[in-house]
Amino acid sequence: MRRRWMAAVAITMASALSLSACGGDQAAEPTTGGGDAAKQVEVFSWWTGPGEADGLQAMKQIFEKQNPSFTFFDAAVAGGSGDKAKALLQSKLQADTPPDTFQGHAGAELQGYIKAGDLEELNSLYDELKLQDVFPAQLIDQISVDGKIYSVPVNIHRSNVLWFNPGVLKEAGVAGAPKTIEEFTAALQKVKAKGKIPLSIGSEWTVTHLLESVLLGSLGTDAYNALFKPGADWNSAEVTKALESFKTIMSYAGDPQDDWQPAAKQVADGEAAFNIMGDWAYGYFHNPPEGGLGKTSKTDFDWAPAPGTEGTYLWLSDSFTLPKGAKNRDGALAWLKVAASKEGQDAFNPKKGSIPARKDADQALYTDYLADALKDWSGDKLAGSIQHGVSVNQPWLASINEAVGLFLGTKDVAALQKALADAATANAQ
Ligand code: GAL
Numbered sequence: 001m002r003r004r005w006m007a008a009v010a011i012t013m014a015s016a017l018s019l020s021a022c023g024g025d026q027a028a029e030p031t032t033g034g035g036d037a038a039k040q041v042e043v044f045s046w047w048t049g050p051g052e053a054d055g056l057q058a059m060k061q062i063f064e065k066q067n068p069s070f071t072f073f074d075a076a077v078a079g080g081s082g083d084k085a086k087a088l089l090q091s092k093l094q095a096d097t098p099p100d101t102f103q104g105h106a107g108a109e110l111q112g113y114i115k116a117g118d119l120e121e122l123n124s125l126y127d128e129l130k131l132q133d134v135f136p137a138q139l140i141d142q143i144s145v146d147g148k149i150y151s152v153p154v155n156i157h158r159s160n161v162l163w164f165n166p167g168v169l170k171e172a173g174v175a176g177a178p179k180t181i182e183e184f185t186a187a188l189q190k191v192k193a194k195g196k197i198p199l200s201i202g203s204e205w206t207v208t209h210l211l212e213s214v215l216l217g218s219l220g221t222d223a224y225n226a227l228f229k230p231g232a233d234w235n236s237a238e239v240t241k242a243l244e245s246f247k248t249i250m251s252y253a254g255d256p257q258d259d260w261q262p263a264a265k266q267v268a269d270g271e272a273a274f275n276i277m278g279d280w281a282y283g284y285f286h287n288p289p290e291g292g293l294g295k296t297s298k299t300d301f302d303w304a305p306a307p308g309t310e311g312t313y314l315w316l317s318d319s320f321t322l323p324k325g326a327k328n329r330d331g332a333l334a335w336l337k338v339a340a341s342k343e344g345q346d347a348f349n350p351k352k353g354s355i356p357a358r359k360d361a362d363q364a365l366y367t368d369y370l371a372d373a374l375k376d377w378s379g380d381k382l383a384g385s386i387q388h389g390v391s392v393n394q395p396w397l398a399s400i401n402e403a404v405g406l407f408l409g410t411k412d413v414a415a416l417q418k419a420l421a422d423a424a425t426a427n428a429q
Pocket of ligand 1: 046047080081082157260278316318387
């Protein structure tokens with residue numbers, strides 16, 4: 001009950017923020033055509049905060065220009081990684097009052113919506129726009145069941161990024177980005193000795209986000225990917241070692257911040273040395289001050305693959321859906337067309353800090369961090385994110401988040417490992 005209430009407050013705040021942020025645009029006006037609410041297209045996401053909202057606004061502008069008869073209604077719910085949005089979405093889906101389109105992660109998360117019968121298939125849209133040719137085949141696999149495709153991926157994000165402040169590292173005598181977990185803990189210790197925050201963290205989901213990079217960095221790509229197959233051994237000595245490293249790394253964490261933005265900001269402001277966060281942090285660091293921090297790349301912040309994970313892209317992808325029973329189905333399809341388009345993706349992604357899901361995007365728009373990301377995406381091995389819906393479905397993730405939450409209090413590695421193993425046994429399919 002309390003959770004629902006909090007989500008409802010967040011949606012009100014989010015709408016207010018997004019309306020005031022883009023003052024004077026169409027969403028702030030009452031609907032035209034005699035208040036015809038059917039013309040509104042309710043787009044549900046969790047992109048409200050600094051950095052997050054910029055990309056959405058860019059796509060919204062294209063949508064409104066191309067579709068003068070529809071009004072974009074921003075139903076975003078605040079809270080990084082959708083931790084509040086997804087709870088509200090579930091209640092809307094259960095009550096058969098879905099938004100017209102909602103954000104869902106490619107992979108196990110989307111498969112959950114498909115299996116629950118929440119989504120319409122989009123094969124005719126894919127045929128009409130020839131989308132089978134422009135998205136990577138392995139990405140289409142993640143959003144399909146039995147040859148039917150259920151969402152439109154708008155981007156590829158990287159989860160395993162180590163953001164760091166070059167000045168803080170220098171001051172602490174750390175020569176460069178640590179490449180292994182052992183080098184990482186040594187660097188954290190050096191920063192601690194200088195009195196700066198070694199590692200910044202945000203709300204609880206950011207700790208699960210950190211855990212996935214530590215598991216990947218400690219186990220290696222094949223053993224990490226094997227964790228999500230039925231019968232996987234989460235009780236192995238290798239997983240124990242990874243979790244011990246996680247405990248050591250977490251012992252250098254600063255005070256938990258409210259969400260990922262304030263934690264990332266501690267690095268860009270020179271208060272903290274390191275933060276492991278997805279590359280949406282790049283949009284936040286780099287975008288001009290109206291939405292981002294306007295920081296200088298390589299001076300205020302720098303990046304490297306999370307320790308031990310070089311050569312692997314721990315990936316995730318945001319996609320938009322057509323829920324069954326959408327009030328404005330035509331409006332939702334019009335939104336999906338923008339999300340699928342080269343123009344939409346090339347407006348959205350440079351601001352969002354992600355690379356396009358389309359293979360034919362304009363590479364010249366992806367500079368600085370994003371040029372590195374494009375290059376790595378084309379050559380790296382792949383591993384699927386835990387926190388962001390690729391490798392585990394929502395019930396499994398909820399159990400992992402609960403185990404990590406308990407661990408933050410107990411620091412008990414054996415109990416964490418048992419809870420993770422139990423979660424895998426209960427949920428792996
Ligand atoms: C992820 C999402 C990203 C970004 C991030 C932080 O789950 O895929 O697009 O929004 O959460 O909120």
